[in-house]
């Protein structure tokens with residue numbers, strides 16, 4: 001029997017408790033919405049019911065509307081399958097119910113879940129309950145209404161109740177950031193009426209509902225309130241500022257402006273002139289003038305169009321895809337489905353206190369894992385410890401933890417200069433420079449110094465793990481723990497397994513990843529693994545374009561306009577050139593058939609530049625000001641162009657911005673195809689998640705493979721083929737891409753059986 005259901009129990013006190021049960025997050029799936037309608041109708045009808053409490057089973061109120069329905073809508077283009085949650089259920093059945101309803105909220109009330117709670121006449125919450133409207137992060141806006149029948153801005157009630165309960169500025173902040181607040185803050189803001197311990201939640205909620213039924217407590221309808229919105233001119237000013245801000249911070253996200261438009265409509269025509277009441281009246285069979293019907297229908301058809309556009313937008317498709325793809329990464333065949341139990345990792349040794357080692361140490365201690373940090377001498381060790389201290393105190397300064405907690409956190413770090421502390425560690429992470437011989441020596445040493453259950457991990461970003469483990473006996477314990485810089489902030493943990501790594505070790509590291517709040521993505525072993533390998537043509541493509549005569553700053557601009565936080569040249573400045581040199585050599589060895597060798601970095605270094613490190617790179621870095629393009633780099637670029645001599649006829653090529661973008665990203669797609677073909681990832685969507693979380697590929701474009709499928713494999717293939725004929729083998733389309741383009745099969749479609757035999761997993 002399905003676990004998804006809505007139940008109702010009527011107590012002797014005359015209170016009906018309606019419970020949503022749809023584990024794990026009580027998502028509002030269509031049968032749940034139908035069940036709620038049915039139970040509210042029954043509770044309203046029954047004479048023995050005086051008041052109602054709405055709650056969720058298993059300590060979670062509701063995670064909102066069922067996101068899987070969006071996937072269906074995106075697949076079919078048919079928005080009519082979306083139920084009318086806002087008007088039909090939350091407004092008509094709940095808010096306008098003839099009996100008082102209390103929401104007993106615990107764990108989380110997000111999206112449609114919070115909308116339900118706000119439709120109730122009071123909200124009682126347990127401590128540390130998350131309350132939020134994260135719909136914008138899925139590309140839609142809170143509280144959509146029906147598309148069948150009439151629809152108007154007034155039907156997006158989720159956007160209207162929140163301002164009426166917490167004030168306009170706070171509501172806008174919550175909706176535009178998609179970040180939840182805790183019930184403690186909700187109580188202060190007025191979103192929550194009472195905060196009670198979890199075990200008293202139902203008792204207090206029942207009593208509250210009865211108090212309302214019997215006139216001892218006020219019975220408030222959120223949508224009718226106007227006391228927190230301020231004057232119309234104030235509201236308009238707040239909205240104007242929010243629009244400007246959203247234009248700056250979310251230029252490519254249409255749902256932000258639509259959300260603000262809808263809030264404004266609700267305020268202007270709802271709370272102030274009362275039109276909302278008339279317009280929402282069109283949803284009910286009451287008498288109203290023909291003019292209003294006509295106007296409402298006209299508005300409705302416009303808004304239905306807006307709604308349809310936004311739900312079916314590429315932005316929503318991309319964001320919903322990334323949400324579900326991220327969840328899918330925790331399912332790894334033969335690892336998470338074979339009944340293994342993760343072992344606890346309490347103490348970790350890190351070898352190397354540089355940028356990566358200290359960042360990883362920070363991520364671990366912040367999440368209560370004891371760390372031993374090893375360096376080769378006390379000077380380096382002190383430097384490493386100081387970096388960790390700065391990281392942790394930086395988090396405290398930014399309000400991410402209390403000062404007290406920061407000091408406690410730092411007490412979980414111990415610096416050492418030898419292996420004596422390694423005897424009882426559960427995991428070692430090697431984070432030294434990218435030098436194969438050094439890594440081989442370290443692994444043969446730690447294998448002896450650590451207990452037999454210990455996970456032996458390397459943070460290499462590029463080097464083949466089989467090479468690193470060549471001198472080890474227990475290669476089943478060797479695994480890649482590839483963090484992205486800065487390791488305490490970037491969310492991705494790329495877990496690299498070899499053919500010999502044991503499933504238990506993989507599961508243990510996945511669990512550590514989750515404990516330290518990273519998203520672990522398990523991938524196979526090869527040079528650069530899944531993420532850096534897929535993206536090595538990103539830097540090379542940008543170098544090739546510059547050498548073909550395209551302006552470097554224009555390239556950075558085009559890439560930023562697409563949605564990356566930085567362009568490739570600014571990114572190189574930030575990362576420093578040393579890493580680029582080291583990994584460049586590895587790629588040149590492994591992928592010699594498709595390398596573009598650019599002398600540009602060497603010329604920059606010769607000129608005394610080292611990027612942000614010394615304030616001089618493609619850009620000039622001065623304290624307190626934004627990086628500025630450095631015109632004196634142009635002569636170095638000219639020299640590079642002269643040396644490579646790739647410009648056809650010695651003249652700069654002429655390309656549109658779109659071509660600039662595609663000439664950089666299509667080679668990345670091409671390498672992603674090889675990664676898919678070789679079975680380096682479990683599924684194509686893992687590469688999407690990794691590109692978003694590790695390379696800052698814009699999430700609203702769905703990740704690298706998803707985006708490529710939106711653009712179309714055929715277009716990618718034809719473009720690469722054309723450029724390979726014009727500019728050489730760097731652009732040569734892979735076999736996988738060619739086949740998919742010819743057959744019209746999406747790049748993300750699972751591999752055929754012949755391909756899956758190649759798997760590196």
Ligand SMILES: C[C@H](O)CC(=O)SCCNC(=O)CCNC(=O)[C@H](O)C(C)(C)COP(=O)(O)OP(=O)(O)OC[C@H]1O[C@@H](n2cnc3c(N)ncnc32)[C@H](O)[C@@H]1OP(=O)(O)O
Nearest residue numbers: 025027063064065066067068110111112134142143144327
């Ligand atoms: C009408 C409204 O205005 C429109 C809406 O409500 S749109 C939906 C708005 N809600 C959201 O955006 C919330 C999305 N969910 C989340 O942020 C997080 O899942 C959470 C905070 C609820 C829980 O996080 P966490 O405990 O880490 O568990 P997490 O792994 O993310 O999710 C557990 C499972 O629940 C699923 N799930 C979570 N929220 C869901 C939702 N709203 N619909 C369907 N499934 C959902 C996940 O896909 C995952 O499934 P899986 O086990 O098969 O992989």
